[in-house]
């Protein structure tokens with residue numbers, strides 16, 4: 001863990017030198033040490049930091065918290081500077097003004113997210129898959145890259161609202177810390193994060209892991225398909241209406257922008273109509289053979305869907 005861009009005392013009087021020293025050398029260092037220990041001998045060992053975040057719901061809490069802690073703090077140090085200057089002509093500034101009207105109103109939205117976060121966490125300005133700016137907060141060391149969050153995208157600005165980030169100067173007064181932190185934001189670095197995020201291919205991975213409606217249907221299919229292939233149609237007869245509901249939810253869901261295409265929409269219609277037909281066949285006591293036939297059609301359509309979604 002290191003940051004050599006500015007001295008510990010460089011952010012005074014807004015953030016004191018001892019807080020910076022402890023925050024970097026004790027807190028951030030602990031995330032790195034604990035992450036390395038947790039990865040040792042784990043099946044996630046070979047993954048890059050961002051890939052760990054993407055799978056946060058599957059890595060377990062120790063890796064999730066410490067990988068998040070390492071990523072978030074590495075970003076936080078870069079986003080602070082003793083020489084904060086707002087330049088209205090950068091790409092990020094133009095987008096902020098387009099969406100929030102003024103930079104002050106963005107600050108208000110971020111401060112609200114930060115001050116209403118109960119307990120420890122972060123406030124985020126991030127880029128959504130639709131290439132829009134958005135604001136959210138996260139608990140603990142979570143961030144919008146994580147599949148465990150509902151607000152997904154690529155971080156641009158992260159504000160640490162753990163008390164260890166401000167306690168010596170501000171004690172429990174998070175609001176005072178928040179008004180001070182904006183005097184330290186490195187807008188050049190934030191603009192670099194924004195322009196990089198706009199073309200970052202990693203956004204596709206966020207979209208892939210964020211389409212929960214597809215995951216839900218896929219999971220329901222997995223509970224039915226193996227039995228049906230083995231000649232047992234009872235799970236299908238019991239669950240056909242669930243498949244139909246999940247397929248309709250999928251068709252009506254917000255499609256991941258990078259994957260949205262006429263082909264995708266056509267396959268989604270096929271999937272939906274197959275599940276509707278299955279459901280009505282079950283209601284009308286269709287034979288196993290008839291169900292088997294329709295079920296393999298649905299299974300093929302699901303495979304096509306997965307193929308579109310998984311190809312580069």
Ligand code: MN
Nearest residue numbers: 027160162165
């Ligand atoms: Mn912190």
